[in-house]
Amino acid sequence: MNKIIILLVTLGINSILSAQNSSEEKAIKQTIETFFDGLHKGDSTIVSATFHSSINIQTTHTNKEGKQVLLTESRQKLLTGIANKKPEHTYFEKLLSCDIKIDGNLASVWTPYEFYLNDKFSHCGANSFQLFNNNGKWEIIYLVDMRRRKNCDALKVKK
Numbered sequence: 001m002n003k004i005i006i007l008l009v010t011l012g013i014n015s016i017l018s019a020q021n022s023s024e025e026k027a028i029k030q031t032i033e034t035f036f037d038g039l040h041k042g043d044s045t046i047v048s049a050t051f052h053s054s055i056n057i058q059t060t061h062t063n064k065e066g067k068q069v070l071l072t073e074s075r076q077k078l079l080t081g082i083a084n085k086k087p088e089h090t091y092f093e094k095l096l097s098c099d100i101k102i103d104g105n106l107a108s109v110w111t112p113y114e115f116y117l118n119d120k121f122s123h124c125g126a127n128s129f130q131l132f133n134n135n136g137k138w139e140i141i142y143l144v145d146m147r148r149r150k151n152c153d154a155l156k157v158k159k
Helices: 002-041 043-048 074-084
Strands: 049-063 069-073 089-096 099-103 104-116 120-134 137-148
Touching: 002 089, 002 099, 002 104, 002 120, 043 069, 043 074, 049 074, 069 104, 074 104
Parallel strands: 049 137
Antiparallel strands: 049 069, 089 104, 099 104, 104 120, 120 137
């Protein structure tokens, strides 16, 4: 009888924890979706609302000389670039997947992507977001993306 009670309590606790993680995952995914909604619209106000005040932003790629490059960008420079998007330009970052890991008030989100400018393939890569649960609001505290123009599925001829 004691084993049955222990089993039922354990199953109940696991159900509660699973529901909490599911709720947190939805909130985290909503933050990421809001970020991309603002990016696609060229609305820096929407994007800014997803950032923590002390966000770190970096980009990595391989330059024309074949050297690995890591660039650091300020929050303001990124937001200004988004705000200055020309109305005739359309941005679309197609997320190929979204892998979310959570531990307490810290979350990591990995999103491989294909980027299209004016409906034309530009590059592919992956984004790595680190988020902090700031007293009930998930905010992006670190964003790094990797960009490449080779070995992208979008460049492969569909047969």
